[in-house]
Amino acid sequence: MLGAVLVGDNSYYDTLLQYAQNGIKLPAEPSGLILPLGDAAPTLGADALPASATICSCHNVSKGAVCCAVDAGCTDLGELKAQTKAATGCGGCSALLKQVFEHELSARGVAVDKSLCEHFAHTRQELYALVRVEGIQTFEELLARHGRGHTGCDTCKPAVGSILASCWNQSITDPALVPLQDTNDTFMANMQKNGTYSIVPRIAGGEITPDKLIVLGQVAKKYDLYTKITGGQRIDLFGAQLHELPAIWGELIAAGFETGHAYGKSLRTVKSCVGSTWCRYGVQDSVAMALHLENRYKGLRSPHKIKFAVSGCTRECAEAQSKDIGVIATEKGWNLYICGNGGMRPRHAELFATDLDDEGLVRAIDRVLMFYVRTADKLQRTSVWRESLEGGLDYLKAVILDDSLGLGAELEAQMQLVVDRYECEWANALKDPEKLKRFRTFVNDRRGDPDIHFVQERGQRRPISARELHLIPFTEEAL
CATH class of the missing domain: 3.30.413.10 (Sulfite Reductase Hemoprotein, domain 1)
Structure with a gap:
């Protein structure tokens, strides 16, 4: 195989790439690589990939490097990532890396551990079934019945938090559920590269009234937020500091918006x-x-x-x-x-x-x-x-x-x-003073973060870059 041009359905890209890059012998019916055969189309499993096949393009990690790590005694996926750097870049190869790693372990007679993490000897699917069947509604109860340890970790907590929300849809702002959330869910906003957050109100179906458009403009202007129309037919407001989130959402919810x-x-x-x-x-x-x-x-x-x-x-x-x-x-x-x-x-x-x-x-x-x-x-x-x-x-x-x-x-x-x-999770949080206490940069006052800086570009502010640090004005407070 010399190459390919995909038009329309490009789901065969990964398979064709391996054939082209690594000189793998074509299947008995090579027409299956270019004709729409659906589930009957030939695919390359982990066993068919040659040692030279690239698993992680970010760090140029081949299947051979993964096999060498397994031969050297590596039996933990996290350890494999640390040794080879695979899947530590963009993360797009994580699924393929896991598939190859588990195949190589099985091929060597090593039992593959499907546990979610060290605290739960179950898969996510098994934990979901346990939560549904037994009506479990807290992480602590699930851990006590079907796990081990006392606190959980960064792997099982978000996974269980998602399962509980999928099953029972209780507000993630409830005190018992907040510790299970990652940063974005904890503060109900996406953290950006400079430590600020984005505001993304729902605009269902992309339909919005002129009055609501005006409110978005007024809020963005009042808090000096960068605004952008997204590919999902919404308007994102960027650059809000942690302590500003409740005030901004208070105005948006009053105007009829929701998270x-x-x-x-x-x-x-x-x-x-x-x-x-x-x-x-x-x-x-x-x-x-x-x-x-x-x-x-x-x-x-x-x-x-x-x-x-x-x-x-x-x-x-x-x-x-x-x-x-x-x-x-x-x-x-x-x-x-x-x-x-x-x-x-x-x-x-x-x-x-x-x-x-x-x-x-x-x-x-x-x-x-x-x-x-x-x-x-x-x-x-x-x-x-x-x-x-x-x-x-x-x-x-x-x-x-x-x-x-x-x-x-x-x-x-x-x-x-x-x-x-x-x-609406933001409407729920705004009604509870206790839930609002975590929206502070500093515990003892409501100041903003003095280390967050912006520059103006195309009529709006954006995060300052490393090469622009000399533009930050010197103040005694900075000392």
Whole structure:
């Protein structure tokens, strides 16, 4: 194989790259590499990769280097990363590294430990089942019943926190749940490179009134925030310091906004085109459906972030086929696509069901999402989860559409519980003075961080760079 140009479906990129770079012998039916054979298409497992295959491009770590580390006695994934530096760069190779590492261990007769961490000898899926079946609602209770140790760690705490939120949808600001969250969830904002935070209110379906646009402008101007329209049809406000977050969100919530969950492993956005309301090509009201879906699934916590899109016709202006859940209007209803994503390894969503009515669409999405939440590994995107399912897309169709496991009603009921318990996390926090105490740079006063500095660029402020430190004015306080 000399090379390839991929048009449209680029999900075979990783496989083709290994064939091209490493001179691997082509399969018996090489046409399967370029023809749309779906699950029958040839793939390269960990055993088929040659020693020269690159696992981590950031640090140029080959499969051979991983094998050498295993031969030298390395049996822990964290230790492997420390030794080889693999997956310590962008992290995009983490899944492949884990797959190769576990395969090499098994090949040498070493039992592969599937434990979540040292505190839980269970996988994420097993812990989810224990939480659901036994009605466990706190980390301490789960640790006492099925774990070991007293405190947990940075691996199991966020994973269990996500499981509890997926099952019971209690506010992550509750005192018992706050210690389980990472930095972004703790402060309900995304920390930026200079220690400030971003404000991302929900703009469901990308639809916003002029009055709300004005409020966003007023808030951004008042607190001198950098503003940017995102690819998910929202407006991000950057540069807020920790102590400013409650005041900013107080003004936004008073204007009718709510949290956009940009900080959580949860539903982010439902992108939409204008659909049949305005567009002469639209065949269904895509905005109304996008609003319905976003308002239904907002706040749903999952193993990884989830993105939706709804297009009003097959011209696909909302790019639904690149999302975890994609909906495209037809003359008879809606076509449902699932398990697509962008990112380091883009994957086209797959057509899952056709010509669904509104109720059938929501029912199918309920089941798909809750089955994903129930069975996926921690921090596993829907695309990787789908690829790891034994039986592939046909199996998933049987479970969701044909209810082959008899789980349909249960999955729908679980989703309805999450929907019914939704509450804006920022609105919840603003009502409780105790919860607001952690939004301070300093414990004893409400000053901002004196070490955060900005410069002006294109009419807005941005974080100062290392080469611009000489621009910081000298003050006695700095001493």
